[in-house]
Amino acid sequence: MKIKHDLLQACFDYANKRIANYKNELETIKESIESNDKGGDEDDDSGNGKLFNDLEKNSQHLSEANKMLDGLKNISPNSVSDKVIVGSVVKTTNNNFFISISAGKIDLADCSYFAISHLSPIGMLLIGKSKGDTIEFNGNTFTITEVI
Numbered sequence: 001m002k003i004k005h006d007l008l009q010a011c012f013d014y015a016n017k018r019i020a021n022y023k024n025e026l027e028t029i030k031e032s033i034e035s036n037d038k039g040g041d042e043d044d045d046s047g048n049g050k051l052f053n054d055l056e057k058n059s060q061h062l063s064e065a066n067k068m069l070d071g072l073k074n075i076s077p078n079s080v081s082d083k084v085i086v087g088s089v090v091k092t093t094n095n096n097f098f099i100s101i102s103a104g105k106i107d108l109a110d111c112s113y114f115a116i117s118h119l120s121p122i123g124m125l126l127i128g129k130s131k132g133d134t135i136e137f138n139g140n141t142f143t144i145t146e147v148i
Helices: 002-039 046-073 121-126
Strands: 089-092 096-100 104-108 111-117 134-137 140-147
Touching: 002 046, 002 089, 002 096, 002 104, 002 111, 096 121, 111 121, 121 134
Parallel strands: 096 111
Antiparallel strands: 089 096, 089 140, 104 111, 134 140
8 A cells, every 4th residue: 555655645636736836926926016016107007917817827827726635635545445546556468547636647666657646537437447447548448456
């Protein structure tokens, strides 16, 4: 089960880093807006318009990253299931997956895993499957060799 703990920790690190980056970006944008407001020229609002747009986008990204973190908190690294569920480590003939969040490739113990959401196209194909089941994705056939 150590692999699940390590993968989950890598996903927490990924989500927390994203949250920190968005918070820093929001602070920078807010400071820029305040600087522009103190600048004086009331006829030049074009800069603030873009900044407010960036503020909104980054606020939305921060909200999504917080939801990602909340989803990770619901994963128990000690849970065991014969079928693929959220939190499963799935080894296949082609790739290895950690059903959690979309965090990309994670290299651990001389092995690579792809952290994917259960709502991703391949995640939806894997959910509910068991060892020995096969799925087809992008023209490739995967056979599940292990569900942890």
